[in-house]
Amino acid sequence: MSGAHRVVPALRLAFRVQVAARFPHVYLGVALALALLLRLLGGEWSERLLPVLVLSEPGTLGVYLVAAQRFYARNEGTDVALQVTPLPPRVEVVAPILVTAFLGSVAGLLIQAVVLGVDFRLLLLAPPLFFTVVLSGVIGQHLSAVFSEFTRFILGSIPAMLAFLLPTATLLGWLAPSALVWLPTQWAFAAFRTIVDGPPDGSLWALCTAALLAAAGAGLFLVTGRAERRPAEAIA
Amino acid sequence: MSTLEARGLSFAYGQGAAVLKGLDFRIGEGEIYGFLGPNGSGKTTTQKILARLLHGYGGRVSAFGAELSRMGADYYERIGVCFELPNLYERLSAGENLEFYRAFFDGGTDSADGLLERLDLPLGDRRPVSQYSKGMKMRVVLARSLLNRPRLWFLDEPTSGQDPPHAVAIRELIREKAAAGTTVFLTTHDMAVAESLCDRVAFLAEGRIAAEGAPATLRRAHARGTVRVQLREGDGLATREYSLQHDDQREALAQVVRSGPLETIHSTEPSLEDVFLAVTGRRLDGS
Known part of the structure; x- marks a missing residue:
């Protein structure tokens, strides 16, 4: 990618902006609160809710936090300010999504660590978590481009939430996996069950992870390609 | 070589009416x-085009000797x-x-x-x-x-x-x-x-x-070449204007300056705002 050497400065900027807006505080605070709730509930409830929250908390917040950052940038005009630098538009769009995915992965792992205790095998869930939040970030990015105001975005994103990440749907998917096999995130439930039951053969896992990351990359490519072809009205 | 040059620059937002209708300028x-x-x-539309924030313009724009639309990062x-x-x-x-x-x-x-x-x-x-x-x-x-x-x-x-x-x-x-x-x-x-x-x-x-x-240059081109003076007349002030392009009026002005009860004297050279109004028929505030 042309301008790839500008990815690191773009990631640093996105991370600093998210810290200044207290996104990590929100992400990790909600994760910690949910994890403590699970510990309090304990037993079967905790066992059932854990896979739901591990994926849906980072994913749901990912949609909103990526979209919020886009709305901030649009309102402050910093998106236009970046467009008159050599920073490629693709990198500008991807950086907040990747930073959010990193934070989301940490949040998901935090929930598991608090509920189940520290177990390094659970790190295997980091790639699916990362992909889930990349996917939700792509959705957030797309929706923020569709809706001109944040309140309209909140209302407009509800169907997307229902389709992708609503915890109820996720819980249903956990209890009856075959019923929601059509959901794009259904693989994540299976991945989590596999990890809980014991990790699969290493090469198979690596292949699956590579395929998932490639899919995430394709999603990013499509979204950022749209960003590069913005019509004049979107900028004026 | 000019740093920035536009020939017939035109632009419209979507299918709307043209915002720019063939601008020509060259800046060294x-x-x-x-x-x-x-x-x-x-103005701002032009600047956005020149900063490559807007694409799809008509005409030719070059910067640093190269066509703007072909320039990279x-x-x-x-x-x-x-x-x-x-x-x-x-x-x-x-x-x-x-x-x-x-x-x-x-x-x-x-x-x-x-x-x-x-x-x-x-x-x-x-x-x-x-x-x-x-x-x-x-x-x-x-x-x-x-x-x-x-x-x-x-x-x-x-x-x-x-x-x-x-x-x-x-x-x-x-x-x-x-x-x-x-x-x-x-x-x-x-x-x-x-x-x-x-x-x-x-x-x-x-x-x-x-x-x-x-x-x-623009101000001079639109100047009327007159001088406005205020003279004391009785208890009040009278305003008179003299053309600098006619000998008899120049002489009358000199006479006033030498011997008249002169209070103020001003050239009537137009401001840039006046020139803008004269050229476009509009003021800069749009009125």
Whole structure:
């Protein structure tokens, strides 16, 4: 990618902006609160809710936090300010999504660590978590481009939430996996069950992870390609 | 070689009416070129096209000798853009706003602290820029536009929101950069700024350049060549006007100056605002 050497400065900027807006505080605070709730509930409830929250908390917040950052940038005009630098538009769009995915992965792992205790095998869930939040970030990015105001975005994103990440749907998917096999995130439930039951053969896992990351990359490519072809009205 | 040149530049938003209707201009190295017009005349649209924020224009535009539409990211290494509104990361400090921005350039850059100091902004200030006044924010934007030592500098109302001392300092900075070879493309509706800064100005009205030239030349071209005097007459004042182009009136003026009860004397040379009105039929405030 042309301008790839500008990815690191773009990631640093996105991370600093998210810290200044207290996104990590929100992400990790909600994760910690949910994890403590699970510990309090304990037993079967905790066992059932854990896979739901591990994926849906980072994913749901990912949609909103990526979209919020886009709305901030649009309102402050910093998106236009970046467009008159050599920073490629693709990198500008991807950086907040990747930073959010990193934070989301940490949040998901935090929930598991608090509920189940520290177990390094659970790190295997980091790639699916990362992909889930990349996917939700792509959705957030797309929706923020569709809706001109944040309140309209909140209302407009509800169907997307229902389709992708609503915890109820996720819980249903956990209890009856075959019923929601059509959901794009259904693989994540299976991945989590596999990890809980014991990790699969290493090469198979690596292949699956590579395929998932490639899919995430394709999603990013499509979204950022749209960003590069913005019509004049979107900028004026 | 000109730094920036447009031939038949036209533009319309979507399927709407044309905003720009065939602009022609050529700006040389180190020149300060003023682009003047009321709100909605197409100034900002032109600047966005020249900064490559808008695509799909008609006509030809070249910068540094190359067609603008074919230039890559390296174009941004050579230009600086100071926007009309303070588009900064409001939660970050002024220093952070500049340092993060600076990291995107490959070429030589100026230090953020040096620019902040030059524009009378506090060094080491950890406050977010949201706590700054509008004038301070605009100076941060101005500093940001200079980080990469631009050879072509776009300025949109650069003294907007500034108190008089800072406005003077900014005008001095612009002159200094132009003297060092930076080409300045200045859009404004402030005639005083244009008159004091620009080597040449273009009057933009309804998407067309209605007149172009040095401010003094434009004023002279529209001067009536008269002098207005006020004379004491009894208890009051009488106003008379004398043409400098007729011998008898020049002689009458000389007579008044020598012996008359003269109170005031003024040339009637038009201001740039008057010239704009005469050329376009509109004032800069759009009325």
